[in-house]
Amino acid sequence: MKINVSQRDDVIILTPIGKIIGPAVSDLRKTIDEQLANFTDAPKFLINFADVSMLDSSGLGTLMGTHVSVVRKNGRIAVINVGANIKNLIVRSRLISVFEHFDSEDEAIASLTSDG
Amino acid sequence: MQSASAEETIQRLVLNLSELEHLGDAVVSGRGNFSASSQAYLRIVLDTLSVTDGAILRFHPNANELTIESSINVDDDSLVISVHPGEIAAMIQFPVLDLSRPPLVLEPFFDAIQPQLKRLGAHLWAPLKIGEECFGVISLGALPARIKMASWSRKLVNVLANYVSRQIAHSRALEEMKTAKFQLFLLSDIAAQMGRLLDTAHLESEIVHHAVSLFDARGGCLLLMDAMSQRLEMKSSFVMEAESNPEWEDLSISLQGNGEVHPAVSLLRGVAAQGKTLIRNREKEAEFFGAKNLMVVPIFGREILGVLVVYDKEEQHGVTADFTQRDGILLEAFANQAGVVIENARLYQEARERRRLQTEIEEASKIQKNLIPSTPPEIPGYEVVGLSVPHHDEVGGDYYDFIKEPDGLWGFAVADVCGKGMQAALLMAMLRMGLRAEVARHNDLRSMAAALNALLYEGSTTDTYATLVYAKLDPARGMLTSISAGHNLAMVVRRDGSVNRLEKGGLVLGMYPDDLLRQIVEYEQETTILSSGDTVLLYTDGITDTLNLDDEMFGEARLVELVTERRNATATEICTAIYNAVQSFQGEANPFDDLTLMVLKRK
Numbered sequence: 001m002k003i004n005v006s007q008r009d010d011v012i013i014l015t016p017i018g019k020i021i022g023p024a025v026s027d028l029r030k031t032i033d034e035q036l037a038n039f040t041d042a043p044k045f046l047i048n049f050a051d052v053s054m055l056d057s058s059g060l061g062t063l064m065g066t067h068v069s070v071v072r073k074n075g076r077i078a079v080i081n082v083g084a085n086i087k088n089l090i091v092r093s094r095l096i097s098v099f100e101h102f103d104s105e106d107e108a109i110a111s112l113t114s115d116g
Numbered sequence: 117m118q119s120a121s122a123e124e125t126i127q128r129l130v131l132n133l134s135e136l137e138h139l140g141d142a143v144v145s146g147r148g149n150f151s152a153s154s155q156a157y158l159r160i161v162l163d164t165l166s167v168t169d170g171a172i173l174r175f176h177p178n179a180n181e182l183t184i185e186s187s188i189n190v191d192d193d194s195l196v197i198s199v200h201p202g203e204i205a206a207m208i209q210f211p212v213l214d215l216s217r218p219p220l221v222l223e224p225f226f227d228a229i230q231p232q233l234k235r236l237g238a239h240l241w242a243p244l245k246i247g248e249e250c251f252g253v254i255s256l257g258a259l260p261a262r263i264k265m266a267s268w269s270r271k272l273v274n275v276l277a278n279y280v281s282r283q284i285a286h287s288r289a290l291e292e293m294k295t296a297k298f299q300l301f302l303l304s305d306i307a308a309q310m311g312r313l314l315d316t317a318h319l320e321s322e323i324v325h326h327a328v329s330l331f332d333a334r335g336g337c338l339l340l341m342d343a344m345s346q347r348l349e350m351k352s353s354f355v356m357e358a359e360s361n362p363e364w365e366d367l368s369i370s371l372q373g374n375g376e377v378h379p380a381v382s383l384l385r386g387v388a389a390q391g392k393t394l395i396r397n398r399e400k401e402a403e404f405f406g407a408k409n410l411m412v413v414p415i416f417g418r419e420i421l422g423v424l425v426v427y428d429k430e431e432q433h434g435v436t437a438d439f440t441q442r443d444g445i446l447l448e449a450f451a452n453q454a455g456v457v458i459e460n461a462r463l464y465q466e467a468r469e470r471r472r473l474q475t476e477i478e479e480a481s482k483i484q485k486n487l488i489p490s491t492p493p494e495i496p497g498y499e500v501v502g503l504s505v506p507h508h509d510e511v512g513g514d515y516y517d518f519i520k521e522p523d524g525l526w527g528f529a530v531a532d533v534c535g536k537g538m539q540a541a542l543l544m545a546m547l548r549m550g551l552r553a554e555v556a557r558h559n560d561l562r563s564m565a566a567a568l569n570a571l572l573y574e575g576s577t578t579d580t581y582a583t584l585v586y587a588k589l590d591p592a593r594g595m596l597t598s599i600s601a602g603h604n605l606a607m608v609v610r611r612d613g614s615v616n617r618l619e620k621g622g623l624v625l626g627m628y629p630d631d632l633l634r635q636i637v638e639y640e641q642e643t644t645i646l647s648s649g650d651t652v653l654l655y656t657d658g659i660t661d662t663l664n665l666d667d668e669m670f671g672e673a674r675l676v677e678l679v680t681e682r683r684n685a686t687a688t689e690i691c692t693a694i695y696n697a698v699q700s701f702q703g704e705a706n707p708f709d710d711l712t713l714m715v716l717k718r719k
Contacts, residue, residue: 002346024344025579027345029579057513057532057534060534061534061579061627064581064624065579068629068632071632072632092602092603092604092657093602093624094600094602094637097636098637
């Protein structure tokens, strides 16, 4: 798995590519932790799932762990381009209300950069 | 007069040529070398020409210098003449140079070196060359007047110079052959030595040391590819005569990067990306390593493993020599061997890790087997059955349990622990212990779930968690209260074929700290009444997420349809039917996960 990191306004956009499963999960976690370390307050993350073909329970654990870290720093985390299978898992785990979900990057950025 | 002297000279030549032949044989057969024999060559040349003083000057192409290789009747052997490549190129166009009347193009050069020429007592220079390559010059003092006047005198000097040139070429080819032979010997020896090394860190430093010694180089380093991060990481570096490792020992190069970087970094990146050897002599890429000359080769296993750098090959005279194409081929051959041993060492370590994991899995399996109940309870008016099939032979993350609660109540649990192996087995043991303890302590499933979450949060590592569906049955009243902590929803298939999903619940267990959990969402529970003929299904995603060869999911709809059709069968029959249906759906495809199922039926 490869993870592209970019920034728009003050939002860190993470775009993982491939399957977020098993051992690859620690990579995503490492990338996120590196980014998180740059923030003392109110980190804003957007995770783009457009190129993620698979997410397993370990991957979900990483997302939730990230969510905890971000919320602890009074930050926000949003997701876009979540495919049907991944959405299914997120719904089942009752995380649909936890992750802010948007239809496009523009919408997500607009929301994250508002005082919201 | 002239003819007599010519005859005399020819006699000398014939005699001396046979001695030259003899010397040449010695050089070519490896018994001597040019440096040692050059004095003898010079003596033969001077003797043949009846000249009293002279010298053989050797040309050093890197230093652009001529130095004295051997001399007769010259006082100062340490004499050095600087010469430009252009001047050498001009010089070798002339078989013999009369220094009293040098060609126009070389006049400034000879003017500039008048003092050295005087010390050499030089009157004639004959370039030593083969083709366009110059080895040096024979510098001769004054020829005797009678020879000097002869028409063939220059031709004779030229013939002798050509002969000496050829001997130099022979001796050099032989030296190269000997070096190559030695290097090949080293290479096979190195391969044998390295093949025995299985500790990767040790192996990495050995590879660098051997590569450096193969070329008598000043230093070298090894960068290997990290497959996960797609970066070239510095693994080992070595510099002759340096006490500490250089500052770039932590070098880490992203293959994707395209920012402003040192030319050497993009060079290394290029070699890894294109898999082609690069040689840079006296270019700025080498500066990065504090070097003059640099050679970089890719290391291949089944795919690109990394790059190997060697810099500053030393010549005999302490001068840094250019890396040649032949050096490149040799380093490639070495890198091929290195690739094989690196890959072997990795495979060995993977195998060792697998063995370690295997032991852990066996231990964890034992724990897990003890956690899952062997027989379902007898509950009057009900039939209940559980089934759990681990994924392959590994330790599963699934768990189910029947828990006898006070007042004749029964609890049914199906859980899925995230992760595999020992960590999952431990979390599962903790979940089982915690569940049994909290169930006894809480009448309310909501507070039970919150307490269990807090317990697992404290006791588990980051990013590990469990999902759980728990249903509590009051058999006498047919009352079933349920909660789902991030788990697949339980479903009730009624006698009339209608289906209810038991949707109430909350987040997974062990992931969110208690305070944060309450901030996000509180757990909820729900109660339903079971009538005769109603079937309750608790299951893990191993059922619904099973894939077939077309990558289709078994899905909830198939499950509902199957249970609805068989709603009049017994719990055991329904359980078996579901398991068989999932198995036949999966066909030849790989199992997705553990598969766990519990069926409760009111008779």
